[in-house]
Amino acid sequence: MSDDHTHVQEFFSARAAEWDRRFPDDGPAYAAAVAELGLRAGDRVLDAGCGTGRALTPLRAAVGPTGVVVGADLTPAMLEAAVGAGRDRDGRLLLADVTALPLRSRSLDAVFGAGLISHLPEPAESLRELARVVRPGGVLALFHPIGRAALAARQGRQITPEDLRAEANLRPLLAGSGWHMTSYTDEAARFLALAVREG
DSSP states (O other): OOHHHHHHHHHHHTTGGGHHHHSTTOHHHHHHHHHHTOOOTTOEEEEETOTTTTTHHHHHHHHOTTSEEEEEESOHHHHHHHHHTTGGGTSEEEEOOTTSOSSOTTOEEEEEEESOGGGOSSHHHHHHHHHHHEEEEEEEEEEESSOHHHHHHHTTOOOOTTOTTSHHHHHHHHHTTTEEEEEEEEETTEEEEEEEEOO
């Protein structure tokens, strides 16, 4: 495992037990973002970097009992917190790196990634791997429950032009990784970029 991956694991391991208590009001924002995916009953969806699994319940509601919901995360402590919260009832949890998913090519209809993009050591490689497991025409949602400026303020920093989630940076990154961005929202209460898997 690379030092970058170890750093990500250490960061989230130290915060896993308190994560849901730190952000108790994000549920409606997750549900609204999941609704933007346009999932249907029976669809197959991955929550990439699922953390404590806050998206799993709305994803399960969207695809119904015949659908498939998988949550993948690199950090065992986050998956343990998801199980502790009972969210493993809504989806299958996998300890996995999004750069090498144990999933068949073109086996999914959609991918949801909350707070994912800024924690990827190799963003282009990871986005290509997400494209591999999604069928052509499938959808990717990159989400955060607050926008870039609000997140930067919370972390005591300024937004820089190099910010990966800036539209000018994210659009070509997605395009070079097999995705076509279809919408981009960056406002105080939410960040959401939607993209379609190109065929």
